[in-house]
Amino acid sequence: MEYNVMITGVGGQGSVLASRIVANAAMFAGYEVRTSDTIGMAQRGGSVISHVRFGDCIASPLIANGNVDILLGFELAEAVRGLKMLKPDGMAVVNEQVIVPPSVYAGISEYHEAEIKDFLEATVPHLHLFNAVQIARQAGHWKSTNIVLIGALSQIEDFPLNSDQLLESIIQTVPAKMKELNERAFRMGIRHMEELKNGHK
């Protein structure tokens, strides 16, 4: 068994913590774990990528092209940046939030929101695109967006880690005073996915 999660986002959105939470939960579940995070300059609003790999025997900390089972996208354009790595039948859980970088306002590049969204929807057959930052705000703070997304991740069919393992990992990883907020955000992420499922029925 080998399972690969890729997390893409913008520096400062909490993707490093998310990667650690998933990795820790995988270790509880008895798997070998390897991760790689973007820490350093890119944390100041640059593109960041985390690789989380777990399974029976894991070598490289980086996922090979086309081997990502689940893409966890923290931002619309950054999610699309990670698509090259996704398996043809891979899944994606994506926060539809748009963060326009200063380069766009400086006239150096462009952000074609509609085109990017259409591409994402057309390319990923198993896509869960939703406004996670909105849910995080309802939970108490936009900074818990990462935890909302992990809640949603736990509800993905065949995802090898269950919500108890993930919640336990969250509680161990986040600062004590943020526990309540994050637990709420996690449950709201789960509830959002359940509502989606029921809605589809």
Add this chain to the structure above:
Amino acid sequence: MQKQLLMGNEAIARGAVEAGVEVVTAYPGTPSSEIFSTLAKFAKQYNYQAEWSSNEKVALEVAAGAAYTGARCMVTMKQVGLNVAADPLMTLAYIGVKGGMVLAVADDPGPHSSQNEQDTRAFAKFAKLPVFDPSSPQEAKDMTKYAFGLSEELELPVFIRPTTRICHGCADVTLETIPDPDKRPKHTFEKDPKWAIMPKLSYEKHKWLSLQQEKMREIFNGLSFNRIESGNEIGIVASGLSYQYVKDALNALEIPATVLKIGTPYPLPDRPVKEFFNKVNKVLIIEEQDPVVEEQMIQLAFAQGFRISISGKLDGIVPREGEFNVDKVMKMIQRFLGTAEGEETSISLPPLPVRQPALCAGCPHRASFFAFKEAAKGLDAVFTGDIGCYTLGVTAPLQALDTCLCMGAGITMAAGLNKVEPKRSQVAFIGDSTFFHTGIPGLINCVYNKANITIVVLDNDTTAMTGYQPHPGLNVNAVGEQTIGISIPAIVKACGVEFLEIVDPNDFEKAKKVACAAMAYDGLAVVIMKAPCIKIKREKKMFSVKADLCTNCQICIKKLGCPSLFVSNGKVQVDETCTGCGLCTYVCPQNAIQEVVQDGI
């Protein structure tokens, strides 16, 4: 056995604690910083000394002093920091140490957060010191722990050289016991002529150091960090992390090659290499950065009369630049074997925005740069930069910095520019931690040699870029004790600077006036822009755009590039990341950006 999820840097720290480290010194630098931060956190619990030193040279010398007594020491830094520490290092290799001394120097192939891609393994070879190249966080811990004993056996400092993907990657790591600090032997410095280098002693010690090379090689011959994994007659050699990429690549390509894993790239163990040469009929060497293993293997093959073809960087199959991954390594192997290279995955993405790192919302550096940009209007001034968060002043739309070279070079290069163009304005920007690191000699040089420039010290009470470490300007040290912080203005004055102004950049109009005065001053002017990094201290304030006043000119966004400002449905807005610095209110010609009255964030 207990397992814990550890980042490579944490694993190295754990290895040092398991080895009973007694003194740890460091200067922060990505990707190495968390080795020391972790060690600082546990210093009280396991009773060892830990200090953020003012620079890497200082860190190495402090540790060397401690090691002369017999105490076990660790020094951590990033690859370019080793250049700063090179002076003590090159001679310490001759003198040697008594207590185990491990230098953890992190390399940054890519590079992700560095000025260059220099290879610490090559530096170790230059210094004639042994180096470990870990392939995983587990191995990083095991090697670190082992390195202390090795250092004592050889009486030499020993390197461990992790790369970014080891430093900043997590893995399940097996923990071992930590020795009881109370059972440590007492150490004392014993007087002996061997501790004072003189030309005659230097010659003798150089001979000794040369002999130690063979002793190291012999020890490395017997270590399982170096090993052969037998397969067919195709031979692949991998040093450090490349070993993991090679494993995944061979697996994906279904090639049962024989793999020689190298964990000690210098000195190269000769026994496993010879055994490997006898098993295979051609060799590909995969290592990031310089051909350190490759050159030694070619030498060995030639000297020992092995007739075997060796590929790698020297014949262009393996690049010297950038970092590797499984896909790149697969291509290298295919090129080597002359088989077709795999097709690129075919999906082509729509155009995506360029997303470079930028100063945080509300970063006081933005205000400092903007004040000087306004002051320099029409002056064609040159702004020299340095290393820190403020290096991000290079990016659009601020584009405030014209140069960046290395730690401390902002001040000194401005002085050089001033020598050739004395009529032009030169403004040098330097952070507080960098000022203490290597800025002070530059300042002294400016005064003494009459540089007519402006120096701006961006004092934000922390070493922000590398993770908010304290520095000598603060009243608190690495382990949280109260200490005497050194006053930057007092240093500036003591150096004889006549123009000195201290101003809060968030008080923008005043900051701009000070900037104008400093640039107009005939002689060396120093301005200290004093405001804490927004990530360590902020007020509970927020601003918003009054839609009825905003004419959507977007001047605020275009001039400042604050990430909290954005346009939605054709209207400029402020999002919840705003920290209330108020800088945008100074640039808005309509007065449309105003403080929000709220009940706390």
